[in-house]
Amino acid sequence: MDGPLEWIAAIGTMIAAALVAADLGRKVTGWGFVLFCAVSATWVVSGITGDAMPIAAMNAILLAINAYGVWQYLLSPKNKKVMDRLEPVAARIEREVEAEEK
Template identity: 45%
Template structure:
């Protein structure tokens, strides 16, 4: 039994770390916590068989934390995602304007007005007064391929879709937008939408 735990514990922990770090939705993250739980139980069993009290205590606590993660991501968060997804699917089959979840903007792919892939959204900035999307911050790969440039595009220059959004401007016009600097996006609030007007 100890030999099995010696293999299961590290493997489960490594696999779970990859699953949760990927951040590919509530279901996969929740399953990652299930695998984390298997790993922490295996570590606890290993601690019991080898008499390591600190290993038992640490992984006993982590087992409880991982079970909370399972409840949160496979229970509550998964319900939220499925509810939003069902509303989105239903709206596509109705005469009303199509809906998509606000949380779905982050990670949504973007292409330019000619269908060329630009990058993906990392955040949407909403107006306090109206609650409408004012800007979407889009990440695009730099020429060296090792870093990303973040640019804030006004919502008026975007046509949103269920899975993909399209800019009303070209890739070259998008590249002319001044990139944001690190974690300081304060200048976005002062930018004029004319920065992205179509000629």
């Protein structure tokens, strides 16, 4: 398991983790989860074709978890409505916290 498929999956996993960890907003985090889904699928294929069933099984479960993240951050109508109402308040609070730190 050291071919181009694994390298693509590994690099994609690192980028997705950075997008989620950066906390740059719901859309960026949601796209991080989309990327996690793509690389999880890649790891499943790599695990099956490379006779590494533990990797394939783990990433099949992670694919489901990451798909739920996509739903929560990008697709859920309820969460979209909540975030639309929270964004102006969150921006004000963020400015207040920044002012306190000065």
